[in-house]
Amino acid sequence: MKNLKRLFVLGVAVSALVAPALGQSDGTITLLVGYSAGGSADFAARVVAPELGERLGRTVVVENATGASGMIALQNLLNGGTDGSILYYGGFDTVAVPMVNKSVGIDWKVETIPVGRTAITSMSITVPAASPYTSLGDLVAAAKAEPDTLTYGTPGIGSAQHFVGEMISTVGDITLVHAPYQGGAQVATDLLAGLLDSAVLTTSTALPFIKDGQVRALAVTSSDRSSALPDVPALGEIPGFEGVALPLFQGVFVKAGTSPEIVAELSAAIADLAADPDVVARLAESGFVAAPLEAQPFAAFIDEQQAIYASIIDGAQISVE
Structure with a gap:
């Protein structure tokens, strides 16, 4: 009986350390966008937000935190918690801005987790x-x-x-x-x-x-x-440009340290919504192509893009002070 009681107490303690799934939690989820309302990133985020909320059983609201080429919104994510209640809708700028402006001091690989790509555009x-x-x-x-x-x-x-x-x-x-x-x-x-x-x-x-x-x-x-x-x-x-491409991508990030369970839940929800025919059609209205990738493939894709960005930056000596 003592051993059973000890196991029960241990189980309660362990469960208290595990963050509840998003669908089992209450409260609003904030989706941060680094650009003003009415822009292309904002448009796509406002297509994604209600669909994500529906799949998580939570309300997801878009919050525009503008300035510094999207870095204000990204910093707001990093200033927040790791319970999945604050998300960041980012893309090219998340990776490239810290590369050309060293004063930003943010490394997406260290400080964020990419949880799902939603779309690409040209x-x-x-x-x-x-x-x-x-x-x-x-x-x-x-x-x-x-x-x-x-x-x-x-x-x-x-x-x-x-x-x-x-x-x-x-x-x-x-x-x-x-x-x-x-x-x-x-x-x-x-x-x-x-x-x-x-x-x-x-x-x-x-x-x-x-x-x-x-x-x-x-x-x-x-x-x-x-x-x-x-x-x-x-x-x-085009002759002379065979194999050359530089798409823009958009997806959802969370702060590093977010539990694998929350990352997996978000990743599955994003993949599901980005495959929904209605979402695909609404994104296409503004030139976006729904292109779902779950967490690990999304991170690998960003790695590939970062290598391309680095080559362009080095060749053209692009720098922002």
């Missing part, structure tokens, strides 16, 4: 509708004929769009003049006004301008053509 290499360039080959040929004269606009130094421009310059053996802005809205405005020769925009940002005939897309940066722009070639299809 960026579009664009020119004004009146531009003489009807293909990326035309743009590259013109840049070779007139070195250091053709401009490309991006939302800023160290942005994913900047990486694309440098990648094109390196692979195409050309030198495009980088015109960094403070955000994507002004890039689109100046492109439409003909003040830029070209610009790299997220496909979701470029889509309405392309459909209205104000902008021409020369290529998308994903491995495959975008379903939203089926007539626009993927970068890797």
Whole structure:
């Protein structure tokens, strides 16, 4: 009887140390987004949040913590707990910003756990509708004929769009003049006004301008053509750029130290929602492709992307102080 009692007491003590599954807990779950409401990341997060909540049996609310290229939101995650009640919706910036700005001091491998990829999207290499360039080959040929004269606009130094421009310059053996802005809205405005020769925009940002005939897309940066722009070639299809791609990805992260049980529960829920036909359709409306990956494959995917980013950073000497 004493041994049985001792085992019972031990069992209670052990169970107290194990975090309850998310579906067995109460309270709201916060999904942090590092960009303002109405942007592409915010749009995707607001598609994901209610679907995730439905699968977990909890309310999931999106909280926009803007600034520092998404790092404010990421730091808020790291300042929080490990019970799964605070999640971070991140992607390229989660990995690349600390690589180009050493003062950030955040290492996703050490301080976070990627629990599931939800979607990927492309960026579009664009020119004004009146531009003489009807293909990326035309743009590259013109840049070779007139070195250091053709401009490309991006939302800023160290942005994913900047990486694309440098990648094109390196692979195409050309030198495009980088015109960094403070955000994507002004890039689109100046492109439409003909003040830029070209610009790299997220496909979701470029889509309405392309459909209205104000902008021409020369290529998308994903491995495959975008379903939203089926007539626009993927970068890797273009002669001289075979095998080249730089998609944007989005997914959910938790703070390191979160229990394997919570990670597994979140990972399964994310994989399930990203395969839901309704979610797939809603994401596609803004140029996203639902692309579920559970925790371990997602982490491996990020490792691969980080190696590509490092190559671009080293080659172009990209740095933000």
